[in-house]
Amino acid sequence: MNSFIYDIPTRVYFGENQLGNLGAELSKYGKRVLLTYGGGSIKKIGLYGKIVEEVKKAGLELFELSGIEPNPRVSSVNAGADICKKENIDVLLAVGGGSVIDCTKFIGAAAFYDGDAWDILTQKVTVEKCLPIIDVLTLAATGSEMDCGGVISNPETKDKIGLLFPVMQPKVSFLDPTNTYTVSKYQTACGAADMFNHILEVYFNRNQDLYMLDTVMEGLLKTIIKFAPVAMAEPENYEARANLMWTSSWAINGFVNGGKMQAWSCHPMEHELSAIYDITHGLGLAILTPRWMEYTLDETTVSKFYQFGCNVFGIDPKLDPMDVAKKSIEMVSEFLFHTLELQNSFTEIGIDTSNFEVMARKAVMLGGLAYAFKPLNEDDVVNIFKMCL
Numbered sequence: 001m002n003s004f005i006y007d008i009p010t011r012v013y014f015g016e017n018q019l020g021n022l023g024a025e026l027s028k029y030g031k032r033v034l035l036t037y038g039g040g041s042i043k044k045i046g047l048y049g050k051i052v053e054e055v056k057k058a059g060l061e062l063f064e065l066s067g068i069e070p071n072p073r074v075s076s077v078n079a080g081a082d083i084c085k086k087e088n089i090d091v092l093l094a095v096g097g098g099s100v101i102d103c104t105k106f107i108g109a110a111a112f113y114d115g116d117a118w119d120i121l122t123q124k125v126t127v128e129k130c131l132p133i134i135d136v137l138t139l140a141a142t143g144s145e146m147d148c149g150g151v152i153s154n155p156e157t158k159d160k161i162g163l164l165f166p167v168m169q170p171k172v173s174f175l176d177p178t179n180t181y182t183v184s185k186y187q188t189a190c191g192a193a194d195m196f197n198h199i200l201e202v203y204f205n206r207n208q209d210l211y212m213l214d215t216v217m218e219g220l221l222k223t224i225i226k227f228a229p230v231a232m233a234e235p236e237n238y239e240a241r242a243n244l245m246w247t248s249s250w251a252i253n254g255f256v257n258g259g260k261m262q263a264w265s266c267h268p269m270e271h272e273l274s275a276i277y278d279i280t281h282g283l284g285l286a287i288l289t290p291r292w293m294e295y296t297l298d299e300t301t302v303s304k305f306y307q308f309g310c311n312v313f314g315i316d317p318k319l320d321p322m323d324v325a326k327k328s329i330e331m332v333s334e335f336l337f338h339t340l341e342l343q344n345s346f347t348e349i350g351i352d353t354s355n356f357e358v359m360a361r362k363a364v365m366l367g368g369l370a371y372a373f374k375p376l377n378e379d380d381v382v383n384i385f386k387m388c389l
């Protein structure tokens, strides 16, 4: 087991009726607030009005950037950074899903840089400072509310790049499950697929590990399997929405990582898909996940699949380990494509073979797939893509 530092410096206000604390939290960082949000869902659900009221009540000055896209673009980062510089913004208030929070993180960083924010993503310049970020989460999926990462797209270069900088960690996150009641069945399913995969990316590893963390991850996976279908069937089921929301944060906030030194597998591949085809991140992951599992299953990896199958899906441990492993992959497909009702192939969502090589090259280069659970080269990635057709 590797040594590690545990440090998750985000204060979380979890549950209903916590927005009364927003003004005081914002005020700790200054008077001039930039509110960032997406295409308008926060207005439809009545959250916008409540936020404006709290900000005004605290005597703060409010500026706005709206229209942040799903798979947020660097143009939005630049637009936000311009407002920060022009208006001397003190603190950022991101209200939305992962896209809004990710974009806001890079706005906070780009506020201290005079060039194109894309220079940050391509690592021409590094990030040492970031404006403080407070968020109100409206979609349980990415965990951006409690991690220091963000993913930004550039439609001109067809790149989508994710980076982590500790200074971009949100200072405060407001996690009210009722704010996710209006998330569509489809986005709920995509969010569940995303957090499910975040856990698998860490769970499937070859490091000597803490048994305790594996057990926590199995519990998180079981929570998603139990509550995602409930939230889809009953969008206003508080228990289901609350369990999903807290799972999304803990899947990726660093806790379950416990010092493991391994590159992720499906995420680098998916980011190339959404870079070119602008698909929903969780959907891309859902299609890739069982194929990646099938591709990585062999005599050297079977024991982890066996553990997963027995402990997460309750498959009979007396069965042959390889049979348990194969059955576990079938159960993952069953969950993603039947229970969550997600489309199950590239063909169904209009992706053909034409970009496989270029996407594989970038996924290996940017994602460090040579250091993944099963090391993957460009040919391996193309093979996995072909399995998804």
Ligand code: NZQ
Residues within 6 Å of the ligand: 037, 038, 039, 040, 041, 042, 045, 068, 069, 070, 071, 072, 096, 097, 098, 099, 100, 102, 138, 139, 140, 141, 142, 143, 144, 147, 149, 150, 151, 162, 179, 180, 181, 182, 183, 184, 187, 191, 194, 252, 267, 281, 282
């Ligand atoms: O734009 P609005 O109008 O707000 O609508 C959004 C958007 O259309 C809608 N939505 C959000 N909350 C809602 C709602 N609709 C109704 N009611 C609500 N309460 O949902 C749509 C999708 O929103 P988005 O923020 O794009 O989804 P998600 O949270 O899944 O974020 C996806 C982005 O995060 C990145 C992904 O790559 C993708 O770009 N990721 C970020 C990570 C991180 N920061 O750690 C890790 C992830 O692996 C992921 O890569």
Ligand code: ZN
Residues within 6 Å of the ligand: 142, 194, 195, 198, 267, 281
């Ligand atoms: Zn993800």
